[in-house]
Every structure is written in C-alpha cells, then in structure tokens.
Amino acid sequence: MNPTVSTRRIAWPALIAVVALAAIAPLLVSDFFLSAILTKALWLGIAAASLIFLAAYGGMVSLAQVGIYGIAGMAYANLVLADGGAAAAVNPYLALVAALLIATLVGLGFGWIAARSEGIYFLMITLAFSVLVYYFFSQVTGLSGFGGINSVDLPGIVGSPEQDPLPRYLVTLVVAVLVFLGLGVLSRTAFGLGMQGVRDEPARMRALGFDVTLHRTLAFGIAAFVAGIAGVLSVFYNTRITPGSINLAQTIDVLIVAVIGGLYRLEGAWLGALTYALIDNYSREWVPEVGNVLGPARFNTLIGVLFLIIVLASPGGLIGIAEQLSRKVKTPRRAPAPMPAPQTVD
Amino acid sequence: MAATATHEEPAPILRLTGIDRRFGGVHAVRGVDLQVRPGERRAVLGPNGAGKTTVFNLISGEFPPSAGRVELFGLDVTTLPARKRARLGLSRTFQTSRLFAGLSVEDNLYLAALGVSAGHLRLVPSGKDGTLRAAARAMAERIGLDTRLDDLVMDLSHGEQRQLEVGMALVAEPKLLMLDEPAAGLSRAERVRLTETLIGLDEDITLILIEHDMDVALRVAKWVTMMHDGRVIVEGTPDEIRANQTVHDLYLGSGLIAHA
Ligand SMILES: Nc1ncnc2c1ncn2[C@@H]1O[C@H](COP(=O)(O)OP(=O)(O)O)[C@@H](O)[C@H]1O
Numbered sequence: 001m002n003p004t005v006s007t008r009r010i011a012w013p014a015l016i017a018v019v020a021l022a023a024i025a026p027l028l029v030s031d032f033f034l035s036a037i038l039t040k041a042l043w044l045g046i047a048a049a050s051l052i053f054l055a056a057y058g059g060m061v062s063l064a065q066v067g068i069y070g071i072a073g074m075a076y077a078n079l080v081l082a083d084g085g086a087a088a089a090v091n092p093y094l095a096l097v098a099a100l101l102i103a104t105l106v107g108l109g110f111g112w113i114a115a116r117s118e119g120i121y122f123l124m125i126t127l128a129f130s131v132l133v134y135y136f137f138s139q140v141t142g143l144s145g146f147g148g149i150n151s152v153d154l155p156g157i158v159g160s161p162e163q164d165p166l167p168r169y170l171v172t173l174v175v176a177v178l179v180f181l182g183l184g185v186l187s188r189t190a191f192g193l194g195m196q197g198v199r200d201e202p203a204r205m206r207a208l209g210f211d212v213t214l215h216r217t218l219a220f221g222i223a224a225f226v227a228g229i230a231g232v233l234s235v236f237y238n239t240r241i242t243p244g245s246i247n248l249a250q251t252i253d254v255l256i257v258a259v260i261g262g263l264y265r266l267e268g269a270w271l272g273a274l275t276y277a278l279i280d281n282y283s284r285e286w287v288p289e290v291g292n293v294l295g296p297a298r299f300n301t302l303i304g305v306l307f308l309i310i311v312l313a314s315p316g317g318l319i320g321i322a323e324q325l326s327r328k329v330k331t332p333r334r335a336p337a338p339m340p341a342p343q344t345v346d
Numbered sequence: 347m348a349a350t351a352t353h354e355e356p357a358p359i360l361r362l363t364g365i366d367r368r369f370g371g372v373h374a375v376r377g378v379d380l381q382v383r384p385g386e387r388r389a390v391l392g393p394n395g396a397g398k399t400t401v402f403n404l405i406s407g408e409f410p411p412s413a414g415r416v417e418l419f420g421l422d423v424t425t426l427p428a429r430k431r432a433r434l435g436l437s438r439t440f441q442t443s444r445l446f447a448g449l450s451v452e453d454n455l456y457l458a459a460l461g462v463s464a465g466h467l468r469l470v471p472s473g474k475d476g477t478l479r480a481a482a483r484a485m486a487e488r489i490g491l492d493t494r495l496d497d498l499v500m501d502l503s504h505g506e507q508r509q510l511e512v513g514m515a516l517v518a519e520p521k522l523l524m525l526d527e528p529a530a531g532l533s534r535a536e537r538v539r540l541t542e543t544l545i546g547l548d549e550d551i552t553l554i555l556i557e558h559d560m561d562v563a564l565r566v567a568k569w570v571t572m573m574h575d576g577r578v579i580v581e582g583t584p585d586e587i588r589a590n591q592t593v594h595d596l597y598l599g600s601g602l603i604a605h606a
C-alpha cells in the first residue's frame with residue numbers, strides 16, 4: 001500500500017459545521033433528496049468508512065465489506081417480520097443487535113483467515129469472502145426469499161419512511177456521526193496506534209512484542225461491526241434486501257466510493273458516497289445523451305471516468321484534493337520534503 | 347519451548363549453536379557458534395554480505411534458522427516467535443530504519459514502550475497512558491528529539507531517524523540490545539553523540555553492535571566477533587582485531603575504515 005497518513009485529531013469546527021448543515025438540510029431539500037441522496041450517502045458512507053478505516057489505519061484494502069454488510073442485512077431481515085426469508089418476527093431492536101453480533105463474529109473469522117496475507121493476496125481473499133456470501137444467499141432461498149426479502153419490519157425509531165423519511169434520515173445521520181467519532185477516537189487508543197504501527201512496519205511491531213496477526217484480526221472485526229451497521233441501515237433504507245444488492249457490482253461500488261472520497265481519511269467515505277449518490281441520481285439530467293457513448297447507462301460511464309481521473313490525479317481522492325487546495329491557500333509553500341535516507345549498502 | 351540449564355559460568359545471555367541459514371541458493375550463515383555473556387559489549391564486524399544482519403534476524407526471530415539452536419536468557423528460543431523473544435527482554439534496531447512513518451516521534455516511542463508491557467489491545471485513549479507517555483518523552487530527550495515530539499517520522503532527517511531507531515530499542519528497557527549499523531549515514535557530530543550514548547549505557551544491558559565505523563565499534567566494544575562469508579573467522583579484543591592480518595586483508599584494507 002501507499003505510505004501512510006497520520007492520525008489526526010478530529011477537526012471539530014469542520015465536523016460541527018457539517019453536522020449542523022446536515023441537521024437543517026431537511027428544511028432545505030425535498031423528501032426525495034433527503035432519502036435518495038442524503039440518507040443513502042450516509043449509510044453508504046458508513047460502508048465505505050469501514051473499508052477506509054482498514055485501509056487508512058491498518059494498511060489493509062478489503063473487498064469483504066459488502067459481504068459482511070450483506071450478512072448483517074440478511075440477518076436482520078430474516079429475524080424480523082418480513083415478506084420472505086425466515087420472518088422470525090423478533091423484536092427489531094433485538095434483531096438489530098443480533099445482526100451486528102453475527103456480522104462482527106463472521107468478520108472476526110474472515111479476519112483471522114485474511115490477516116496472514118498482505119497486498120494483492122489480502123485483496124483476493126477478501127474478494128472471495130464477498131463472492132462467497134453473495135452465492136450463499138443467492139442459493140439458499142430459504143434465507144433470501146424468492147426475489148428477496150420484502151416489506152421488512154423496521155424499528156419504531158425509524159418511523160414509516162414512506163410517509164415521513166425524516167426520522168430515518170436523522171437516525172442514519174446520528175449513527176454516521178457516532179461511527180465517525182468512534183473510529184476517530186479508536187485511532188488514538190493503544191489499539192489504534194498499534195494498528196497504524198502494523199500498517200507502517202509489521203516487522204518492527206513483531207520485534208517490539210506485538211501480535212500482528214491478532215491486531216489485524218481484531219481490526220477486521222471492528223471494521224466488520226461498522227460494515228454491519230451499514231448493512232442494517234441499508235435495509236432500513238430499502239425496506240428490503242436481495243442477493244442482487246450485495247453482489248460483486250456492489251462490492252466494486254463501495255470500493256469506488258472509498259477511492260473517490262479518499263482512502264486515507266475517514267471523512268472521504270461520506271464525501272465519496274455523496275458524490276456517488278448525486279451522480280447516480282442526476283447523471284441523466286445533467287449530462288446529455290450522446291449516442292452509445294453516453295447512453296441510458298451514462299451513470300456508469302461518468303462514475304468510471306471520475307474514478308479514473310481521481311486515481312490518476314489524486315491518490316488521496318476528493319478529500320486529498322480539498323486538502324491540497326486548502327494548504328495552497330493557507331501556506332505559500334511547505335518546506336521541501338526531507339531527503340530520502342541514504343541507502344546503506346547491504 | 348524447553349528451558350535448558352546452562353552449566354557455564356557466567357551463564358551466557360545468548361548462545362548460538364551451529365546456526366545455519368540458506369536463502370534459496372545463498373548460504374548466508376554457515377554453522378555459526380556464538381556466546382555472549384551478560385553485560386558484554388560485543389561488536390560484530392565483517393564486510394557486506396558476511397551474514398551479520400542475518401545472524402541478528404535469527405537471534406530476534408525474524409525467521410527460523412535452517413539448522414542449529416538459539417538460546418536466549420537460558421531458554422531455547424529456536425522456534426519462539428519474534429514477539430515473544432522481545433517480551434523476554436530482547437530489543438533490536440534495523441539496518442534500514444523501520445519506523446512508523448505515519449506516526450509522530452512520541453507515538454513511535456510510545457508503541458515501542460507499549461510493546462513489552464501489557465494492554466496492547468486497550469481501547470482507552472493512549473494520551474492517558476501516563477507512564478508509557480512519560481517514558482516516551484524521556485527517551486525523546488535522551489536521543490535529542492524532544493523538540494520534535496509531535497513531528498511525523500516521515501518528516502525527520504536521516505540522522506534523526508537513526509537516533510529514533512536506537513531510542514525505540516532502548517525505551518523497551520531491554521536486557522539484550524542489538525544494534526544493526528546504527529551509525530550508518532550519520533554526520534560526524536551525530537556519530538559522536540551516538541558513541542557517547544552507547545558508552546553511557548547501563549552496565550546491566552548487554553549490547554551487540556554491528557557497525558562498519560571502526561571509530562564507533564572499537565570504542566564501544568570490549569570484544570569483537572569478525573564474520574566473513576557466513577562464518578565467524580576471528581574473535582578478540584579491539585586491539586587484537588586491529589592487529590590481525592586476516593582482518594586487515596578482508597576488511598580494514600577495503601576502505602571501510604575511512605572514518606577511523
Ligand atoms: N531475506 C533475504 N532473502 C534472500 N537473501 C538474503 C536475505 N537476507 C540476506 N540475504 C543474503 O544473505 C547474505 C548475507 O546478508 P546479510 O546478513 O545482510 O549480510 P551483512 O549484514 O553482513 O551485510 C547476502 O548474500 C544477502 O544477499
């Protein structure tokens with residue numbers, strides 16, 4: 001992986017400003033925008049945050065996050081009253097806790113397997129997890145319904161989104177803020193600093209007395225918990241879940257969201273998700289149809305082009321670009337980077 | 347892991363018996379025997395490719411030997427993972443710095459102090475870890491980095507990074523300290539400072555030092571092991587080593603004593 005970005009203290013003023021804006025947004029935008037753009041960006045951002053958390057602090061780029069959130073979403077949808085699946089009619093709050101627990105435990109198992117590999121191998125193993133989860137639910141229709149699990153019962157606090165999407169938006173917003181703060185605080189704990197040590201120099205961590213595999217496994221478990229939250233929220237958002245919503249395309253979409261936002265900062269998750277949701281909904285209106293090149297599926301073309309530009313122009317994603325701009329405005333020019341260490345002959 | 351009682355006086359803190367290591371076709375270490383007593387100041391010399399770093403890696407548990415036995419503190423640790431050897435009281439530095447580039451100087455030292463203590467997985471804010479934080483800051487002062495506590499390691503100069511390497515090994519309060527070319531690439535002033543740090547080390551700490559700079563190595567060490575081609579070829583006092591013809595042919599004549 002690329003080098004490394006440090007832990008930063010949480011930028012409180014910026015966070016408060018953004019949250020305040022998000023809190024008054026319902027007064028400013030339509031119900032459609034509130035749901036299809038903002039609510040979606042918030043839960044999709046949580047999914048991307050679980051990926052970015054592992055990448056930025058642990059140096060692990062995981063493609064398992066959609067598989068894990070699929071497990072949480074499927075678990076929740078099966079446990080509560082719904083049309084399809086097990087429809088166990090468990091209390092939604094209880095189901096929610098159980099779904100997160102299951103996702104976390106499965107995540108710990110996945111993590112334990114994946115923790116010994118690095119780089120491209122880690123990527124492939126985690127991709128295999130997601131594919132496995134997808135095929136499992138595609139085939140076990142007893143758990144995924146025929147054509148998905150529909151009309152999933154939601155906890156009271158979310159209300160009835162068809163009538164009023166506001167409670168669901170606010171719940172998703174609060175959870176997203178808690179996830180952001182929680183992961184930020186975590187990164188400054190003994191465990192979180194250890195994660196960053198593992199990211200930068202696993203061999204040194206071993207030489208210092210750390211159990212690198214255990215550290216990676218637990219980090220994966222924490223990310224699975226966060227991905228699980230996104231999975232449950234996605235069911236709140238759709239009020240249904242199908243195997244098709246946790247397939248390979250969705251795995252890639254979450255990766256794209258994370259890369260567009262910026263793999264090195266948690267904030268990037270939501271910036272990427274918002275960008276994604278906007279393009280997803282408005283690419284037809286904003287961009288004219290141009291023959292076959294920008295046909296009805298111009299969303300994919302646009303996202304693809306944006307992805308390419310960002311990968312080429314700024315490995316730090318949109319957040320990285322924003323950071324570079326603000327640095328240019330604030331300080332004339334940073335001191336030149338230190339000379340690379342002279343190579344000792346070996 | 348079997349505890350093997352040692353019958354010698356004083357019991358060695360480190361004993362290598364018939365240590366061998368191959369990398370594919372490269373026979374990097376060939377049947378090395380080595381004993382280091384508690385409190386010793388040992389230098390390991392030898393031209394590049396002699397196998398010195400590989401011996402360090404075998405002692406610290408980076409990888410296992412192809413054959414032979416490693417005993418540390420009277421225990422057979424041949425198959426013990428690196429992290430457990432560290433927790434027994436072994437600290438090492440790396441020839442090319444292996445620091446946490448994305449973390450601050452203080453956080454690097456904090457992690458080094460945390461490694462040998464309990465609570466690696468705690469979820470309390472690390473800033474509240476008073477004892478370890480104090481140890482980290484005290485070490486930063488000792489290695490002259492107290493003005494750079496909050497700076498990222500990637501922004502340090504090469505010399506500062508080498509100092510931090512040593513600091514991270516020391517802050518764990520090891521019984522056995524192994525330094526792999528700590529003076530490489532340092533300025534003259536930095537080398538003097540390093541030499542003083544090493545000479546001033548607590549007498550209870552056992553030191554094994556790989557160092558090309560004779561000025562540093564022969565001033566710090568009381569006993570020298572000379573390696574060539576994966577083997578130990580001469581051992582002796584610094585004076586004996588200076589006078590040894592084989593050493594001169596192999597090593598001192600090669601321009602590597604430019605600093606001396
Ligand atoms: N991890 C490794 N993989 C392959 N070959 C290695 C490895 N480490 C060392 N070697 C080889 O072993 C020999 C001894 O290297 P090393 O122990 O680094 O020597 P020194 O530290 O004395 O310069 C060299 O030929 C080197 O290329």
Ligand SMILES: [Mg+2]
Pocket residue numbers: 346398399400441
């Ligand atoms: Mg070497």
